Amino acid sequence: MGKMMISATINGDAQQFLCDPAATLLDALRDELGLTGSKEGCGSGDCGACTVVLDGQMVCSCLVLAAEAEGRKIATIEGVAEGSELHPVQRKFLEKGALQCGFCTPGFIVASKALLDHNPDPSEHEVRYWLAGNLCRCTGYDKIVRAVLDAAAELRQETTTQRVSA
Amino acid sequence: MNAPQDKASFKPAYDVVGTRPVRPDGVEKVTGKAIYGTDHVAAGMLHGAILRSPHPHARIRSIDTRKAEALPGVKAVVTGADFPSLASLEVSLGEGSGNIAAISRNCMAHEKVLYDGHAVAAVAATSAVIAEEAAALIEVEYEVLPHVLTIDEALAPGAPVLHEDMFTKGLPEKPAEPSNAALCFTVGRGEPDAAIAAAHTVVSGRYSALAVHQGYIEPHACVASYNADGQVQVWASSQGAFMIRTLCASILGISQADIRVTPLEIGGGFGGKTKVYLEPVAIVLSRKSGRPVRLAMSRADVFRASGPAPGVVADITVGADADGTITGVVMEFKMLSGANPGNDTHSGAMSALAHYNVANCRVTGWDVLCNTAATAAYRAPGAPQTIFPVECCIDEIAQKLGLDPIDIRLKNAARPGDVGIMGMPAGEIGYAECLEAAKAHPHYSAPLGPNQGRGIAGGTWGNYGGPSTATVNLGEDGSVLVTTGSPDIGGSRAAMAMMAAETLEIAYEQVRVTIADTSSIGFSMLTGGSRTTFATGKAVILACEEIIATLRARAAVMWSIDVSQTEWRGGAVHCLSGDKAGTSLTMGQIAAKAGFSGGPIAAEVALNAQGFLPGFGVHICDTEVDPETGHVSVTRYTVVQDVGTAIHPDYVEGQMQGGAAQGIGWALNEGYVYDKAGRMDNPGFLDYRMPVCSDLPMIDTVMVEKPNPAHPFGVKGVGEVPIVPPLGAVANAVSRAIGLRVHDLPLTPDRVYAAMQGKS
Amino acid sequence: MPSPQFHSPETVEQASALLAANPQARVLAGGTDLIVQLRSRRIAPTAIVDIKRIAGMSGIRAADGGFAIGAATPCTALKDDKALAAAWPGVVEAANLIGSVQVRNRATMAGNLCNASPAADSVPALVAAGATVLIAGPSGQREVPAAEVTSGPGKNTLAHGEFVVEIRLPARPQGGGDAYLRSIPRTEMDIAVVGAGAALVLDASGTCTSARISIGAVAPTVLLVEAAGAALVGSKLDDAALERMAEAVRVAAKPIADKRGTVEYRIAMAGVLAKRVVEIARQRAEKA
Ligand SMILES: Cc1cc2nc3c(=O)[nH]c(=O)nc-3n(C[C@H](O)[C@H](O)[C@H](O)COP(=O)(O)OP(=O)(O)OC[C@H]3O[C@@H](n4cnc5c(N)ncnc54)[C@H](O)[C@@H]3O)c2cc1C
Ligand code: FES
């Protein structure tokens, strides 16, 4: 089978791209659309570096075929900031030193934003289990979890952030 | 939350150092704009694929590439025959050294494959799919040889030998036969056997740990472009662009001036990106095809073919007096280095007891080869494996003597002025301060619940200095551009900018940092050995000091006074005499007129940084063990470390937390598993079990700041120490929770369960 | 390797015709097994039939007093259905142990079942709950017990051209409760070393009138251990009955040793987990 032409809404824009029927959404985003912010750490659903939001649900774009995206809405790391205004999750990652090498960061930010969109007041336990599909080898997760809890508090417009245990 | 820190007692007040500004490369990394290994695209680029051996040990009889070459879209196919056959030649790589012929043959096998995953051929094609398909069409005829996977197998009489020309080094006499033992190395002093014989209390045991992978999330990747005139460009994600230049030039016989390596952002390394795997192959593919070529590893390739840290088996005996003074230690350990001689035996032997003052000791290390991927450096290479048995034994002695585990360590701790095992007196080291801080931490006295146990362990790493170059350029508006050749793995751009701002007495935001390619900046050794903030930082500081001297000289010209009548203060030159006395010129004012006072304002410093000091850490770990299943969970964890001066505390804490998490993974669930055919059985993140977010608690940090007098701001290097103590800390916590010692890592549920069954 | 055809049929009949037309065709549901196998070249289908655009294939509806779960319903959607989560918490929890949130937003129970891994997490829970599966094919539809869909590692009993359209769960019986637990070294993102499911019915006096105990990852397929259930029926789930039940489980378990665990450990854990799931199911039954 030759290449397929797919139409999808990507970060709010109607886009068309060509893909091989066996290509993944991650391949299409990176190679066809030039959106290299989603990363490939494993290609098998284990690391979450490729996390995107597909029709409102976060998924590993390495485990979605590009052809499945026909008519769907996809949100990637490139669409998280509003223009030059960072999303609170992005800002808190910076302020809290929640990234070292930064390779896992796009996946963590997309996943964390998805969490807060769906649960504005998560506990530390909920944050940790929600993010269990995102591997980070650099940080030991501590500062990531704190950044997410802080972003949640900011989004709820609370000032206290002392919700973490120990 | 973090315990309050008593900084005032240790260090002078700084304006920028010790604050927590946002890193300069931060926005690019949280918005997905930063360009990592596989994000770089060159015009006309081809995609490569590598065919890897399915056998752990085999002779290559023949390779037939015709079908692959015939596939439409294939532009080049290469094998070992396309690489120069090199004589052995040792090169220095920073965290150890390497043999060029071995490094080349590890990138592309010549006569033999030495492990499952060893590269045997490579293809460049117009798409990744075609390249992979072509690689699968290459026909390799192997003569399968018997393989060895464990230390016992590798050292058994008559064992298959990986390298027929390898004779154990370090023995009194060269052995008659080649073997898989590459090296025997002993350090020690005093009369350890006699001391142990006379000791009040003696403990001993055989400890082991499996090989583990560095586990960086970004797989290795590069793009190479070879031009018809022999000039080469390489874009790569690595811990050292100069390392890549040196190795590619040596392997391929290219002048270093003809290879320009541009460092891309690096998605983690931890020592594992201090070697070349793909770059020489990509250059050869590009030379053959005439087009730029990208090569990238899959996750399975990363596990099978890039370096894990060696596994270890160690026999140890420790003797102590009734008061807990350690009187003698004898340890013999064997590191399983994989397909080529490793570098961890020396550092492991020298680190084993470096945090204690032991009068009588002998540590013997063996470097043993086997048919698994050649090992690479991993954070404090060698130290976790050798300090783990030491920390377990000290814990056992404390238990036998009824001593507090921190007190016994304090009694024996190495202190400034103590003469180390290599005969050198220790400098301003802070192990004792770390132990005191751990003892004072609320975690240490918090009550434990049922089935819980608390473990303590210490550890150390020597750190490093070495060669670095930095330039500082002033913009016409007085803004400051710092350029280094040290890849930023975890926030070092921020640290460089902070040290420059502190030196120049200007705002952090006025300084920007670039990491340049190898043709645009002088040599820097790779980022590793916890050296970058220390050594490259020192170069940045000295370059800033030169800038200050230049600015004063220029202002003196502008004011027509002698430079001695100027003063640098608050980021400006102040006039002390003449008709302009009392006035000042800012950097911007001087820079704007630089053309009239002597030209652009710039400074370059190239140095070989000396005076680095070792770092020390003490970890406190609480575990809870499910008595029915053997599951271990880490319920609380605290890292105490002597960090010298924390330039950017967030990134220092981040190193401490990340290293601790890696060490916990090593202790609990990580490890290479092979099937009977000698193939790695768990080459993916689902079965190679690194800690996930829900596996860990918050990791509390205490930075003990005992500055290094040999660095302008007191930097010691912090990146490697934190992976050392967790193996012992977790093992000690589990041992106290279940009332018996499990000597072998990882402490998987089935292993802990079996141990508990054996007891009851 | 030529690229496969990609189809996204809109009716069950179209899907079944596409599958019948090509023996090398594969159903794509959440893709969390299929795409991994495709990428690692373990399978090379010549056609992929995405069933997610078939009307009615995603979602949960009430049927015969119980539940009919569309084959393309992702695991996370099960949690959002309050009635299902209240009636069969063990099934819903089992499905929501699979992978990560990202994986569960795609993965389906039907895919988990058809992929036929002995360690599949939702399957022991479905088997204990007495779930049935509605299968469509060229010759119409048939309904079979969930336990009969798999026949060995990676092997299912679907005929050529057939696919699962629905998983059916009965109404929760009066005094019923179910549970599923697994043993993994980490807390998430792991394949079960052992799994155990239980579905109990207790009468007003707390006596067990029905018990179905299932175990995973200890045999080529998930096992329904009838002797284990029988050991509980008629008892008040006292320690002696629980120990007889656990012993029946240990006897039934025939695991292999592999990278994920030893034979001894798997057998022992099957017993431990079976006791734990019975205890959770009992608490749920008592609340029902
Ligand atoms: C990172 C990761 C972690 C995982 N963790 C777990 C875990 O913890 N526990 C666990 O059990 N599994 C786990 N899995 C495996 C997988 O997610 C599950 O088996 C999942 O339920 C498969 O469902 P799916 O809808 O994605 O199936 P698909 O991948 O779409 O299909 C799986 C197989 O079933 C066939 N199939 C699918 N639907 C139908 C149908 N309706 N009729 C006929 N055939 C069909 C497909 O052709 C294919 O052969 C994990 C996978 C990943 C990637
Ligand atoms: S790349 Fe998709 S999960 Fe790792």
Ligand code: FES
């Ligand atoms: S910051 Fe490097 S992997 Fe997370």
